[in-house]
Amino acid sequence: MKTVLILGANSDVAKQCIKQYLAKGFSVIAASRNMTSLEDFIDTSNLDRNRINVLYFDAANFDSHQKFYADLPVKPHIVVYAAGFLVDNQKALTDFKGAMQMMEVNYMGGVSILNHIVMDQNNKNLERIIGLSSLSGVRGRKSNFVYGSTKAAFTQYLAGLRQELSSRKIIVNALVIGYIRTKINEGLELNESLMMEPDYVARYVVNAGNTFTIVPNFKWKIIYHILRLLPEGLVAKLP
Template sequence: MKRILIIGATSAIATACARRWAAHEATFFLVGRNAEKLGQVADDLAARGATVYTHVLDLNHFDQHAATLDACYAALGQVDVALVAHGTLPDQKACEQDAQLAVQEFTNNGLSVIALLTDLANRMEARRSGCIAVISSVAGDRGRPSNYLYGAAKGAVTDFCSGLRGRLFKAGVQVLTIKPGFVDTPMTQGLPLPGLLLATPDKVAKDIVHAVEKRRDTLYTPWFWRLIMLIIIHIPGLIFKRLGL
């Protein structure tokens, strides 16, 4: 029986992961902003046979992270997998005109993750087991003009996790950085994404569950994004700045 903490539990990718874990008996501690949606996700997992606890929290309230994690450990006793999946998709153009909005979006997608992981990492390190799986993004591999605010926040998360991985490795704790490409979710609804590259949340979830099982460090999902990003990060800066990607 796996004991699983999910932050941002109403996100489509998190839900799809949870359903896969629920198929093999699991206890969940779900954290999300919206109580009604969180309740609907919890009901779904409970009907599938899981034991579910919920906790309403806006992750931007850093001062409440410790109390949330206390409640989680009180409910689960131990955390085998912590999936950090919360986030928003900023409007890049708006962020270019509004510093406050830019900082807010950076907080949503970057700082809140770093704040949470700082506390969580210490608890996992002390217990010397488990997995911290963090949904970053291919967008964090190299800043592009079309969404560099999101990219910068995810890049910070990726780098933070890289360092954390090296530290927690000694304690036997896995840190998995997940880099999805384009996923067909409510978050990306309305974006003109290329259909051929668009993956379903369940396909991404299947890869995530597998990567947790295999104790991987970094996951590109679907797999071909590893190749795409390999090319993108090697394009010389002189050319890259002219591509307008």
């Protein structure tokens, strides 16, 4: 039985990934700071506890990452980095603590733990790493460029990691995601017609193929390509 390690497993998308990986016959190591919420989710969803390990993981506690990985009950075949943190852009500009927390969770924590994982060449199981990124990282926009910069950095890290691991036949995917109906977006004024459900996005994670950049939903694919090609003068007019 193959094992998937989900880091930041308390996110709404990650919880749906747990369900879908179990349905595909995987065992799951679900790692998060909020273990109570994960345990409640497992109980209320009637998931097979014999195939789930719930572990404590703090993305921003870099010093703990090496021991966390060394103590895993089994080394994973697939790793999903789903940890995320968001504060309003104006708050990030005036309160560096909020900006720093986004950097630590969205980018630095991912680099820290994934480096430990990929440098373990004794783990012959490892076959795929999937990172959850965002369309906010495609181009800098004045409404969310601090958050977007953390996602842009993470995407570039994953791109280089894909090249680094290609000789070992390990696939790296970046999910470049638009608006999702999740707790992290509660209270934000977002275009309802572009909202995706967590289980919909999770299907793209669980069924990731060989392509590096995966953009769920055809509307977001169009937006992704427009953003990449849009002249700087027009990007400056976006919110």
